Amino acid sequence: MEAKNTFQIQVFLSCILLFGTLSTKSLEVGYYKCTNTCPQAEEIVRGVVYKYVLQEPGLGAGLIRMFFHDCFVRGCDASVLLDPSYLNPNPEKLAVPNNPSLRGFEVIDAAKSAVEQVCPGIVSCADIIAFAARDATYFLGMISYEIPSGRLDGRISIADEVLKVLPTPFHNLTVVKALFAAQGLSADDVVALSGAHSIGRSHCSSFTNRLYPTIDSTLDQGFGYLLRSKCPENAPVDGVVPQDFVTPTKLDNKYYQNVKGLKGLFFSDWSLLTSDETANLVNDFRTTPQFFEAKFAESMVKMGNIPLLSGTPGEIRKSCRAVNY
Ligand code: HEM
Incomplete structure (x- = not known):
């Protein structure tokens, strides 16, 4: 009983800290739990990631690499997930370091739709990538850590930016x-x-x-x-x-x-x-x-704290593959 109370006090205190810093939009561990907007978010993502990675461990590798490729280009804003569209025919996804080698997109899609069913319009695709990379790290390496969340999804994704910021295997x-x-x-x-x-x-x-x-x-x-x-x-x-x-x-x-x-x-x-x-x-x-x-x-x-390049406020995408209209 006492242990439970202590736990509740800990959650309460960390949430106070969270609310204290939210105005500056800093990231916090357990964001969706503390704000009570989607307490199950991280659990739902974990379940989906485990299901896929159990079947194909390579997808876990893909998710960890996806986090890296997302965060290095404009910060961790899920810009790597956007599909080509009429208005933006050449997004990051089509750049040489991502195409055709980056994988795991279907895992993010499945996690997003599972989360949307429970808490629509709340959980960003950028956070889903961060959670998925964390869960893949645990699944493949038994390495565990807490990842702050509360990211927003960006609306800009430009293939030409990728090679300017990502290292290549040929670099010294x-x-x-x-x-x-x-x-x-x-x-x-x-x-x-x-x-x-x-x-x-x-x-x-x-x-x-x-x-x-x-x-x-x-x-x-x-x-x-x-x-x-x-x-x-x-x-x-x-x-x-x-x-x-x-x-x-x-x-x-x-x-x-x-x-x-x-x-x-x-x-x-x-x-x-x-x-x-x-x-x-x-x-x-x-x-x-x-x-x-x-x-x-x-x-x-x-890496998950790399600041966003865009000064404009982001959004919570409905689909991780397209900006909201
Ligand atoms: C230091 C500079 C880095 C370079 C030059 C580099 C380059 C590459 C290249 C060329 C591949 C092969 C992709 C393919 O052909 O399928 C690869 C795979 C991979 N990289 Fe890196 N990488 C770097 C850093 C990182 C970082 C920081 C991470 C994440 C923490 C990472 C995670 C991975 C993973 C997990 C794979 C395997 C992906 C898969 O199996 O789909 N790399 N990297």
């Missing part, structure tokens, strides 16, 4: 660090979040420049031959390989072992070894999984 550490710094993220965040490359897949085109005409010296030669066998030169279709050949559905610190052993797929993965600061962290994460897990969680929350 200096460029990757600068692109993260532009979002208020540190070199430590770069190293921690890159750990997401222990799950999911990559298309061959993101690394075949390291395989042909010769296997790059930044790549383990045996691993290079394995990749050649999966990604033949001038293949008619862009094949896919797992990011981590050993535990492709487990979000764990094996990525750092791979990077150290020159078995990361991307030049950008290898480049983490090119400064003492990042190489030391690669080593720390490699040897201490708990340290990686704590830092990964912290950096995901930080």
